[in-house]
Amino acid sequence: MVSARRSFQGSLPIAAMPRLCEALADDAGSADYQLDFGRDEFGTAYVDVRVQAPLWVVCQRTLEPFIMPVKVESRLGLIRLERDEAALPAGCEPLLVAEDDKLNPVDVIEDELLLALPLVPVNPDGALPEDVKRPPAEEIPAEERPDNPFAVLRELKKK
Structure with a gap:
C-alpha cells in the first residue's frame, strides 16, 4: 500500500471498536x-x-452524557523496530508494524480516537445543577466552614 500510495476512505461504526466503546457513554x-x-x-x-x-x-462536571465532536489529523511513520523511531521526521508519530508488514486499519483508527479523547471530558455548554452549587467561602459563616489544615500556616505568616 505504501509503494502504490493507496488511499482508503469510508465510514466505520463506533460499535466496531470495542476498546473505544469502553471509554464512551454510548456506541452510537x-x-x-x-x-x-x-x-x-x-x-x-x-x-x-x-x-x-x-x-x-x-461530562465530569455534570455527570451527563454529551456528544463531543472529535477530529484527528496525524501522520504515522511506519517502523518495524522501536529504535527506528529516532529516524522519523518531526511531526511524525511512530506506528510499530508487525513482522509480516500487515496493518489493521480499524485498530489504527481506534487508537487515534482513543488518543484524542480528553482525560476529563467537560461539556462546554453544561452547568452544575442548582442543588450542587456551593456559595462562595465568604458567605459561609465561620462556624460552619470545615477546618482548614493550612490555617496554622496563615497564622505563622502573620507573625
Missing part, C-alpha cells in the same frame, strides 16, 4: 475516516490518518 454513530499511505522525501513509509467522529462521553 460512526467515524468517517481517510487513510493515505506513501513515502516522504526521506523515504520514510507513512500513513496519514484523518478521522471525524461524534463520540458520546460523560
